[in-house]
Amino acid sequence: MSSSVLLVVDVQTALIKEHPYNEKKVIGNIKKLISIARDSNKEVLYVRHDDGIGEELEYGTDGWQIYHEIAPNKDERVFEKKCNSAFFKTGLKEYLESKKIDTIILTGLQTEYCIDATLKSAFDNGYSVIIPEQTNTTFDNEYLSGEKLYEFYNYKIWNNRFAKVLSVDEVSKILFR
Template structure:
């Protein structure tokens, strides 16, 4: 798993302060994965979304910052994006190719937007994607609760189609045994 980075997408202050579904568990699990990755010499890659001037995730604002509990260490790579998928108009794909990476562990916000778009783009580019359970989240909307969106994407859309959705314990074991 050394050549299988942890990709932490859009865990930014502006989103976390709005309290997504299962927030405490998700942040705790992402923190645990980051710590385990660092201790296992697995690269942690970050993604930060810029929604533009006047928006909650505007470049340089407090809301745009990566949430302090999961913040990168000095030298950890951050990919800046303006679209749902981190593969669109960024150099992530080129970076992964130079590192000979074929598998990604994916976590972050929001399930039905940036996680879904990034996962499907990764799949389209031939990457294997691992989604640890309870490491991404979203918000209630007028149609579905955050919980229902989470369950729908994980178990109806993604698992065994675009990704492998795995329990945290299994992902931890895979990372340790790298």
């Protein structure tokens, strides 16, 4: 039987204040999954990005904090990172191995950066990855809208290659196992 964890990546105050694509739905869905995971005694892990001194995600600033609506409980682990992948020099892989986790339910920001890098690192490390629909998001850029980036990565790049993209209801059933 598989052992899963809910991983919440870079849902930080400064990023949410910039209003990424579909933010209210994404936050609502992440909140729902956190609640279900906690009620089911599944671990919720958080990852927080530090961009360095003078940046909007500078360590210790208000913008760097995990967004208050989905903030961790005192007993939940937060892994700090400085690169896109949550696996790069964070201790996450070692922690997951120590808990015998084989499935990661991945949520957070930004779709084409830290979520993509984390997903592919997880895949490369042998984890099964599940992406709940409408639980990752990003911003418009000069090439594509946040919506198009979300759709492209979730349904063209990730689904049935690096991960399974499932509805929040399907993922909720997995968390209850």
